[in-house]
Amino acid sequence: MSSPVQRYAEATVPTEYGLFDLVVFRDARDGAEHLAIVHGDVRDAEAVHVRVHSECLTGEVLHSLKCDCREQLDHALRHIAAQERGVVLYLRQEGRGIGLGNKIRAYALQQQGADTVDANRMLGFSDDLRSYDAASAMLDDLGVRSVLLLTNNPAKVDGLRAEGVAVAGRLPVHIPPNEHNRGYLLTKRARMGHLLSDLGELLLDAE
Numbered sequence: 001m002s003s004p005v006q007r008y009a010e011a012t013v014p015t016e017y018g019l020f021d022l023v024v025f026r027d028a029r030d031g032a033e034h035l036a037i038v039h040g041d042v043r044d045a046e047a048v049h050v051r052v053h054s055e056c057l058t059g060e061v062l063h064s065l066k067c068d069c070r071e072q073l074d075h076a077l078r079h080i081a082a083q084e085r086g087v088v089l090y091l092r093q094e095g096r097g098i099g100l101g102n103k104i105r106a107y108a109l110q111q112q113g114a115d116t117v118d119a120n121r122m123l124g125f126s127d128d129l130r131s132y133d134a135a136s137a138m139l140d141d142l143g144v145r146s147v148l149l150l151t152n153n154p155a156k157v158d159g160l161r162a163e164g165v166a167v168a169g170r171l172p173v174h175i176p177p178n179e180h181n182r183g184y185l186l187t188k189r190a191r192m193g194h195l196l197s198d199l200g201e202l203l204l205d206a207e
């Protein structure tokens with residue numbers, strides 16, 4: 001089967017975290033441009049620290065406090081820059097794949113009391129439309145043999161494995177919650193299977 005993405009452009013870019021090689025891949029099916037943010041030499045490497053991150057304009061650009069995406073991305077870039085090698089895959093799939101407009105419609109439903117899962121279902125979307133075949137193809141192109149995945153989400157581990165990625169282990173991501181995203185994080189734990197042990201204390205706070 002041919003790869004769903006093609007390597008399109010690359011350059012080394014200095015960032016506040018350090019130097020990264022940015023590799024852009026194009027998905028021929030929808031024209032999306034996904035980004036591999038690479039630190040060090042990852043070709044033929046085993047147990048490479050990898051974060052598979054889905055774009056979040058509201059969190060990353062506007063610093064919205066409704067989710068923890070920006071903190072997770074920031075953590076991942078810092079973490080990977082501190083390793084000998086690592087990769088952040090930045091996938092252009094806003095709002096768990098439903099798109100920016102539908103994500104804002106879901107926020108409107110949440111303003112009326114729905115949680116993140118129910119809001120998406122009310123709009124007719126399944127819980128998570130993100131797919132990981134592009135991520136798998138990008139890792140393959142980069143020559144990464146196996147990964148240690150930075151995530152709290154077991155479904156992401158399963159999703160990548162289903163696409164053929166050798167996930168050798170999981171590295172938990174601990175982000176302190178704020179008063180706005182507490183409900184969102186509790187929903188991720190209660191309804192989406194995320195492993196967020198830090199929230200035990202928060203539940204008590206909320207009661």
Ligand SMILES: [Zn+2]
Pocket residue numbers: 056058059060067068069070
């Ligand atoms: Zn977000």
